[in-house]
Amino acid sequence: MRKYTDNAWFSALFLPLCGLLVLGTLLWLNPIPADDTATRYAPMAQAFAEGDWFYAFHPHSGVFFPALSGGIAWLTGVDGFRACQVAALLLWATAAIPLYGIVLKLWGDRRIALLAELLYLAASHLQRYVYDGLRDNGRSLGLFLLVLGLLMFYESCRSWRAVPVSAVGAALLTMLRVDGPLIAAAGILCFIVWDVTGNHRNLLRCAALLILTTVLISPQLYLNYRWSGYPVPNSRYSLILEHLGIPGWGDGI
Structure with a gap:
């Protein structure tokens, strides 16, 4: 035993x-x-x-x-x-x-x-x-989950378990700090590149990762839309879009 x-x-x-x-x-x-x-x-x-x-x-x-x-x-x-x-x-x-x-x-x-x-x-x-x-230890949790998901995918190119792990990690990073969405985007990009190059352009897992991450961060996207008129992960990004001349989807509050 x-x-x-x-x-x-x-x-x-x-x-x-x-x-x-x-x-x-x-x-x-x-x-x-x-x-x-x-x-x-x-x-x-x-x-x-x-x-x-x-x-x-x-x-x-x-x-x-x-x-x-x-x-x-x-x-x-x-x-x-x-x-x-x-x-x-x-x-x-x-x-x-x-x-x-x-x-x-x-x-x-x-x-x-x-x-x-x-x-x-x-x-x-x-x-x-x-x-x-x-809140800073939450960033460690999100980063560790994102990296673990990438390693799970790299270890088994056919496994879907990496999708929810990576999505939760990316969502935590996005919903904690202003720099989190950039780190999450880098991890998701690695996932997409590896999935496309290793699975003959099979994008089903990539689509599942993007959809699940978007669903998880939807409360933050909605609140920033209400505040600034832009459905962005953080209101600071709306300032960048305004500076670039991109109109918002609403008037904000």
Whole structure:
């Protein structure tokens, strides 16, 4: 009978669960939020929890982190800052799991993959994001999922499992930071190029990836359309389109 430590899922989840318990306990020792959290993320989370949708989202911020932290505040009753800390904690711990998968696929050794997880979880700078209630660890999660999806595709050119993994990673990147859509677009472009060159121009998976990613980011596209008149991932991109003389699809608000 195999030991539990020989199970890949148990190996991948053990360290992040330990990190959740340890860092989740230490969170309460920090009562002072970072500037961005105090002025933006915590009030937005509080507004989301109170159903004040006008203040829950901002044109320069993605919709994912306010929705996640606001949902935590609504479910648990904690204030906006603590909800941002818990949201950052969940993103930080979850990102270790696709990192484990990436290293395992590259090196094929669970010990190296576990070491990579441990080094990631022990990085004090990433832990600081959690203490301060910042969204930055979500970018790590999105990037790791996108890279893992690309590796899954590269490993098996006929597998469709890479599509949802890559789409979720691209959507997270798009809905968190202004530079996220550029990284997501680069990853999707790699996926399309590899699929076209490796599958004799079979574009079904490429189409599925594009459609699923668009569906996942549709709330952000819709809100930016309402704000600026352009269905773009971030309102800053609407300024570029305006500068180029491209008219919007609406008047915005």
